[in-house]
Amino acid sequence: MTILDERYDATATEKKWQARWEEQGTNSPDLANGQRPYYQLMMFPYPSAEGLHIGNLYAFTGADIHGRFQRMQGRTVFEPMGFDAFGIHSENYALKVGGHPMRLIPQNIANFQRQMRSAGLMLDWTRQLATTDPRYYKWTQWVFLQLLEKGLAYKKKAAVNWCPFDKTVLANEQVIAGACERCGTQVEQRFLEQWFFRITDYAKRLLDNLDALDWSESTKASQRNWIGRSEGAEIIFGTAGVGRRASDESLTGHEPPTDLPHAPRPTLDVRVFTTRPDTIFGATYLVLAPEHPLVGEVTTDDQRAAVNAYLDRTAKQDLISRKISTEKTGVFTGAHAINPATHKPIPIWIADYVLMEYGTGAIMAVPAHDERDHEFARKFGLPIVEVVGGGDVANEAYSGDGVLVNSGHFNGLPAKEANARIIEALAGQGAAKAVVNYRLHDWCISRQRYWGPPIPVIYCDSCGMQAVPEKDLPVMLPDVEDFRPDDTGVSPLARHEAWYRVPCPECGAMARRETDVSDTFLDSAWYFLRYPSAGRDDVPFDAALTKRWLPVDSYIGGNEHAVLHLLYSRFVTMVLHDMGYLDFEEPYKKFRAHGMIIREGAKMSKTKGNVVNPDQYIVDWGADVFRLYLMFIGPYEEGGDFRDRSISGVKRFLDRLWSTVDAVRTDGEPDDAVMRKLHQTIKKVGDDTPRLGYNTAIAAMMEYMNTLRANERTPHRAEVEPMAQLIAPYAPHMAEELWSRFGHSESVFDSGWPIADPAMLVDDAVEIAVQVNGKMRGRITLGRTADEKAALAAAMSDASIVKFITGPPKKVVFVPGRMLNVVL
């Protein structure tokens, strides 16, 4: 039978099926009634002016194959798409080209939609969203109000990067080696009032829940790292002076010191955090962060000038270069504190290597056992006292294991054990408690920019800060031509009085809107909740649809969002759960990170001019070939190297599939060996596809094609027809075309998945390896059920093997169907 009679025309066929899918609503599931719902999410893109990047398409294709496969397993699959269109990128681009983001973004979105349609993705375009749409950001503002109501949103002064030349706030990624990326001026830090979310309240839950999530291990590791849990103790060091602790019982039996050099003030407590309480006997000085609130109080009059000079200097430095500067700096306050273990006075220093954001903003320095303290102590001539044996602390800090020395009656204890004992002893005196610290910081959501959702808050002189009432949402972002950031350090919206002057919702008096907008990460922290309800203006998300479709079954995206986006969306989900809006607290049941595509061995970049433009490849090769090639490059979770000349391999494969179907016969019986290979291929593709083993699934299909066409045979229809289904997730257009030409009227995606018959998965005869003393010496062909005896007999009758068997076998190892090893 000849069912095809022309060469495969990818362009026409792809257009035809894309139009048909759209007409018949093939990709728009019935969300209210569809059985066995499966929510396949992909990270929505930022719609840049350059159009879809190959990385986007790689991500989407892999997710699409996963979704299409699930559909062929009988699930109702929802694969939505949207646009993450707010943010500094769009704003900067608009400034650069002299356009307006409100005009540019819709063009970019239209271009992205065109590109994604041409790529043959199973996207439900009836439920798309854009974060810049007031009908969307109305609910982003609603999310903010929920956090505000729950007490999880607060305002405080915080440092930002400030370029004194451009007179503008810079994002961290705009600061290159301490300088403004635009003008090269040294960046300073400035303190502005900013909105924060109390994500640190959720640190423990965000960390603990990870264990149970089905996520890429590397992603979980990044999250754990970012949250950064440390166990340790907070220890109180009383400042020297009034001897409150002088009457306390000594840990060591030493007499309290009597000769304090500076003791001018009443006792102040300095609380420090340490993960190494076992080294407290080696704490020879304290360090406060420059921003520490006690700095002013402990500084003695004779040191005040030096301290002020130091504070000035550090305040001028930007946030980035302070972190990367290698040289330690610091200044002595003139004050001393009492080490609660040794009861000796130790000097209190100020240094910017101690960060106010972490722990208590103060540390006990143990130069013998901490690299940073060691460097500092050497530079400023502070004493280094070894308290854990095993290192050479005069030369370098020793942080390894060992036994305590110079530590009073704790001497001789292993450091790990001493840790608990010392905390206990200090706790008994009220001088310490065990604590857990996280490096996670609260989430600063304020942006002193234009292109974002206004933070829905109003300041009234008499009523104070007021939330915008829900009925007044959205707070529309005004369409103004003047949105360039300026030298005031506040949002450009602060220049538009007509916009920010509003009556107080409480008393009606003239009040002022918040002029900062929120972080784009807030837009993307809840978008997956919106998709099923996209288009609804009365609720952020419909309760019944949410119950049916969430949490997300499968989320696939890049590792560049492994930390912030995933963490923030988990946090927002937890908060909405705690407030009773959601019945789950983790948004994504399964997450997989795809790899990165490089090109001809190098990272793609505009400056190198080696960026792949998907449009051109789709025109030249067709979407099916392009999809198949992308997935064949390497393991999906690892990415790989895009090489133009390799595309022809998958193109040939699809052409061969097409011409094989063209020549198929219906008379006679299918070949048994070929049918066994078919069933093995069904099994392999069906196993590999759901675990994202796309490259090996494609290889298996290629291998089967080689079998089908070997020896110039004419394949039987039964041998070929299931190939249309196997290839469908990968090459959806050609699959539909083949399937319809085989006489089916329904979409191949509603045809189910072919079933691998277990009886067909084994071959009648198997070739097994024969080893002598573990060395490969030959191969023999045996019946499937052959036992060790038969295998040995066959081996002994093979001359090329027998010549190595020079004596009686001591032992024979037989693995049925695999190998035989004769040990002499």
Added chain:
RNA sequence: GCCGAAGUGGUGGAAUUGGUAGACGCGCUGGCUUCAGGAGCCAGUGGGUGCAAGCCCGUGGGGGUUCGAGUCCCCCCUUCGGCACCA
């Protein structure tokens, strides 16, 4: 420095629990077809050695466990990605 991933032919990569290393594709070589081809088809293709059957060597390096190691254990080297003064 810390965390994570990975080192296999000329090349991208296979090898699911230790069991025939190099599947599949690219490239290359030879042949057929063609006016021609950056097209198609057939065969070959890890290295060394040999007329050949064959033999020896081979998964970053060195040890070990095992009848048997790319796979497991120990030490070392290299590359990539992320975090980076977090006490």
